[in-house]
Amino acid sequence: xxxxxxxxxxxxxxxxxxxxxxGTFAPGRLTAVIGPNGAGKSTLLKGIKGLxxxxxxxxxxxxxxxxxxxxxxxxxxxxxGFPISVLDVVLLGHWRQSGAFxxxxxxxxxxxxxxxxxxxxxxxxxxxxGSLSLGQRQRVLFARLMLEDGAAILLDEPFAAIDSRTVxxxxxxxxxxxxxxxxxxxxxHDLDLVRRAFPFTLALAREAVAWGPTxxxxxxxxxxxxxxxxxxxxxxxxxxxxxxxxxx
Ligand SMILES: Nc1ncnc2c1ncn2[C@@H]1O[C@H](COP(=O)(O)OP(=O)(O)OP(=O)(O)O)[C@@H](O)[C@H]1O
Numbered sequence: 427x428x429x430x431x432x433x434x435x436x437x438x439x440x441x442x443x444x445x446x447x448x449g450t451f452a453p454g455r456l457t458a459v460i461g462p463n464g465a466g467k468s469t470l471l472k473g474i475k476g477l478x479x480x481x482x483x484x485x486x487x488x489x490x491x492x493x494x495x496x497x498x499x500x501x502x503x504x505x506x507g508f509p510i511s512v513l514d515v516v517l518l519g520h521w522r523q524s525g526a527f528x529x530x531x532x533x534x535x536x537x538x539x540x541x542x543x544x545x546x547x548x549x550x551x552x553x554x555x556g557s558l559s560l561g562q563r564q565r566v567l568f569a570r571l572m573l574e575d576g577a578a579i580l581l582d583e584p585f586a587a588i589d590s591r592t593v594x595x596x597x598x599x600x601x602x603x604x605x606x607x608x609x610x611x612x613x614x615h616d617l618d619l620v621r622r623a624f625p626f627t628l629a630l631a632r633e634a635v636a637w638g639p640t641x642x643x644x645x646x647x648x649x650x651x652x653x654x655x656x657x658x659x660x661x662x663x664x665x666x667x668x669x670x671x672x673x674x
Contacts, residue, residue, distance in 0.1 A: 427453055427491055427577035427609050429474060433483035436466070436473040442481055443469040445633040451578070454607045456600065458614045458624035458640070462656040465630045467613040468500055471580045474611070496522075496576030498567055500583050500613070512558070513538055513551035515566050519573030534573075541569035546595050561592040568596050578609040585616065597623050617644060631655040 429451040436444040444466035451457055459467045472478045474485050475497045487495075496519075516538040542550055545565040555563060564584065571579060581600075585593045601623070603610050614620050620627055620640060627643040629635040631652045636643040 427487075427494060429578055429609055429611075430486040431474075431483070432486055434473065434485060435481045435483055436469050436478055437481050438469075438478075440481065443632065444473065444630070446483070447630075447634055448483075449628070449634065449637050451609050451611055453577075453609050454604050455626055456604045456610045456612070456624045457626040457628060458612055458620040459628045459630055460614060460617065460620060461630035461635075461652055464659060465652070465656065466632050467630055468582050470630065471497065471582050471611065471613065474578075475580060491577070494577040495580060496571050496574040496578070497580045498571060498582060498584055500586075508556065509554050511551065512542070512547070512553050512555060512566055515555050516541055516551075516569045516573060519570035519575075522574050537573055538569070541572040542566070544572065545569045545599060561588050564588055564592065565596065568599050572599070576608065578611070579603055581610070581612040583613050583615065585614070585619070593619065620644065632659060 431447045431449055434444065434447045435442050447470070459470065461467050469478065473480060475495055476485075476492050477497075513535070517534060519541075520534045520537065539548075539551060542548060545568050547562060547565050547569070550558075550562075550566075555566065558566065568584075584596065588596075597619075600610055600612070612624070614624070621644060624640055626638065627640040628637045629643050629648050629652055632655065635651050635655070636645075636648045
């Protein structure tokens with residue numbers, strides 16, 4: 427799926443958090459989104475998923491295409507105390523793909539078991555989610571994403587507090603998604619990982635500081651510019667009228 431942003435501005439209560447972003451995420455391409463805290467990275471993913479209204483511009487997607495976007499939020503929506511089984515958590519991905527009233531059946535269960543094996547948790551279907559470690563829970567969420575079968579997959583800080591072995595295993599899943607032609611966008615803070623595994627990078631500081639092949643984006647000059655602009659952010663700024671004034 428081609429994800430195109432046309433002069434996209436997103437924000438909250440009309441205060442913009444992401445300004446005038448234009449560009450394309452191509453199928454099969456792994457793109458990292460980097461930027462300081464408050465840069466608008468989570469806001470961008472929510473806007474692409476359609477969880478936030480756009481203030482101006484657009485994400486060029488049909489409604490059907492939007493339904494084919496899988497999204498892993500920053501604070502994974504798993505309540506560890508809730509007595510739900512690993513199988514049910516993974517099957518939620520199947521429901522999202524087949525509709526809330528789709529039958530699960532043997533195929534769904536077999537797909538869930540295969541996905542759990544692929545993320546290194548074979549045979550854990552019956553365990554409760556609360557009995558798993560944080561890294562194991564993240565593996566379960568990746569298994570769920572596998573069943574969701576998204577044409578585009580948005581990951582918001584998927585590796586926060588995750589050990590390097592789990593990162594490597596889940597990176598292999600992400601690489602496979604790219605090989606299968608899926609569009610992958612991941613918010614990341616680990617720049618070494620970005621250099622190693624993500625061929626494209628968007629450096630965001632409320633607006634695009636740089637966007638392109640990772641080696642051209644991760645330069646000292648770009649990282650400096652990102653840091654400098656974060657010092658100047660005003661959360662109470664009014665809606666920006668750059669588009670309109672350009673037209674005057
Ligand atoms: N629900 C909300 N209501 C109002 N403002 C919000 C809301 N969510 C985020 N913001 C503001 O939007 C701006 C961008 O936030 P966002 O969470 O997108 O940044 P981020 O780059 O993902 O940061 P981090 O690295 O800390 O997760 C921040 O100034 C934040 O305070």
